[in-house]
Amino acid sequence: MAMTKKKIGLIGFGCVGQGLYQLLKEKQFREAEIVAIAVKSKKKKRNAPKELFCYDAMLLVNDQEVDIIVEVIDDPEYAYEIAKRTLRQGKTLISANKKMIATHLIELQVLQVEFGGVLLYEAAVCGAIPVVKKLDELFRYENIRMIRGIFNGTSNYILTKLNRGSSSYQDALSNAQALGFAETDPTNDISGLDALYKTIILARHSFGITLHPDALLRFGIENIQACDLAYARSNSKRIKLVPHLFSVNAKFGAFVLPQMVDISDKLYHVDDEFNALMVESDFAGEQLYYGRGAGSYPTAFSVFCDIRDAILERRYAAQGVSDISNLLDDENILLDVYIRFHDPEFLHLIDVDFITEGIIDEDFRIVIAQLSISKIKALLPALSERKAFLALLGKISIQGDQELQAVKRSTYEEVF
Numbered sequence: 539m540a541m542t543k544k545k546i547g548l549i550g551f552g553c554v555g556q557g558l559y560q561l562l563k564e565k566q567f568r569e570a571e572i573v574a575i576a577v578k579s580k581k582k583k584r585n586a587p588k589e590l591f592c593y594d595a596m597l598l599v600n601d602q603e604v605d606i607i608v609e610v611i612d613d614p615e616y617a618y619e620i621a622k623r624t625l626r627q628g629k630t631l632i633s634a635n636k637k638m639i640a641t642h643l644i645e646l647q648v649l650q651v652e653f654g655g656v657l658l659y660e661a662a663v664c665g666a667i668p669v670v671k672k673l674d675e676l677f678r679y680e681n682i683r684m685i686r687g688i689f690n691g692t693s694n695y696i697l698t699k700l701n702r703g704s705s706s707y708q709d710a711l712s713n714a715q716a717l718g719f720a721e722t723d724p725t726n727d728i729s730g731l732d733a734l735y736k737t738i739i740l741a742r743h744s745f746g747i748t749l750h751p752d753a754l755l756r757f758g759i760e761n762i763q764a765c766d767l768a769y770a771r772s773n774s775k776r777i778k779l780v781p782h783l784f785s786v787n788a789k790f791g792a793f794v795l796p797q798m799v800d801i802s803d804k805l806y807h808v809d810d811e812f813n814a815l816m817v818e819s820d821f822a823g824e825q826l827y828y829g830r831g832a833g834s835y836p837t838a839f840s841v842f843c844d845i846r847d848a849i850l851e852r853r854y855a856a857q858g859v860s861d862i863s864n865l866l867d868d869e870n871i872l873l874d875v876y877i878r879f880h881d882p883e884f885l886h887l888i889d890v891d892f893i894t895e896g897i898i899d900e901d902f903r904i905v906i907a908q909l910s911i912s913k914i915k916a917l918l919p920a921l922s923e924r925k926a927f928l929a930l931l932g933k934i935s936i937q938g939d940q941e942l943q944a945v946k947r948s949t950y951e952e953v954f
């Protein structure tokens with residue numbers, strides 16, 4: 539018996555939307571077709587037949603003939619309206635919008651269950667790498683201990699150029715924009731917010747927890763300077779933006795920070811717009827997923843896989859999981875960090891008990907310290923204000939856990 543072709547309403551025809559349109563055409567995909575495309579501007583020239591286009595996304599959402607809404611717009615607030623209305627009609631919603639999904643995930647999952655629709659968003663995390671699906675599957679059967687990786691292609695592209703010393707910060711950012719993998723507004727890419735949204739989505743699929751964006755420690759790469767890169771290089775390290783998610787005795791922690799990684803770390807080799815995710819779990823051990831984290835075709839490919847999964851009636855397992863919200867106390871998570879600053883007064887904001895090393899240069903100072911997440915959070919406004927830089931050096935200790943190593947105590951005199 540011939541299968542009826544599903545009808546797709548595509549909302550957004552930018553980098554990802556156009557990629558999907560081309561991909562479906564080239565693959566001669568028979569199970570679904572784009573029957574209409576909603577965009578915002580009436581003035582732009584479009585690379586598809588004129589009759590497909592309309593300028594009101596809700597026309598597609600409300601159209602009874604449309605089975606699948608693919609939402610790939612750059613406006614998270616409107617994307618949320620589209621998502622709610624689509625799911626309330628029991629339709630399939632496929633989205634690539636990490637901010638919208640991370641912020642409203644529980645509500646959307648409830649709507650999915652209540653109205654019998656399907657909600658898939660693989661393209662929202664790590665582009666072409668199927669990490670949401672993979673973690674969702676692992677989580678069904680496994681105890682996941684640690685997830686870390688490179689989730690933002692733009693910041694990784696910039697850091698790659700800076701680590702190699704081959705470009706200025708501004709040139710590297712402009713190139714990432716020209717290549718189509720920086721967000722329309724790249725602030726979220728470089729501030730770590732984009733990576734944080736992805737971390738929140740993965741937390742749901744790997745630990746069944748719901749995290750709030752404002753509750754997590756986040757520091758981006760905006761303040762990075764040549765001296766930070768020189769320090770990393772002189773210690774045979776590279777600076778990467780690395781989100782972490784971990785569980786210890788059924789309690790969870792997460793943060794997004796730049797990290798100085800050495801050559802033995804697999805993330806050291808993840809360059810340009812590539813993304814990677816490392817996961818450690820009880821029985822499967824360590825796994826590494828690597829691939830293109832952004833760009834027109836790689837992201838469109840993820841959306842395509844979601845279309846196929848929706849047709850096969852596949853859903854994420856995490857939807858039925860209760861929200862345990864069993865978070866480790868920020869006070870008890872201790873991180874070894876590098877802090878660089880210019881203003882000597884800044885030093886007095888750091889608890890000296892936790893400083894293990896200090897470097898004074900004519901232009902800047904560096905301290906190596908072990909600080910709790912709550913202490914780092916308290917430092918964030920001063921770090922931003924004074925253009926200081928902070929990066930994780932590697933070790934994460936959980937207070938009370940046997941792996942905790944003694945903190946070397948120093949005085950100011952010993953340090954400086």
Ligand SMILES: NC(=O)c1ccc[n+]([C@@H]2O[C@H](COP(=O)([O-])OP(=O)(O)OC[C@H]3O[C@@H](n4cnc5c(N)ncnc54)[C@H](OP(=O)(O)O)[C@@H]3O)[C@@H](O)[C@H]2O)c1
Binds near residue numbers: 551555595722831
């Ligand atoms: N680019 C990537 O590599 C990548 C990777 C992963 C995830 N994503 C996510 O995918 C989504 C789309 O990204 P993109 O790079 O394709 O964005 P983009 O190139 O800036 O395109 C955005 C599209 O959205 C349309 N749009 C905006 N507001 C609209 C509205 N109210 N109604 C209808 N259409 C509207 C725009 O219409 P006009 O054409 O008329 O301006 C444009 O076609 C974002 O959520 C992004 O975070 C992107």
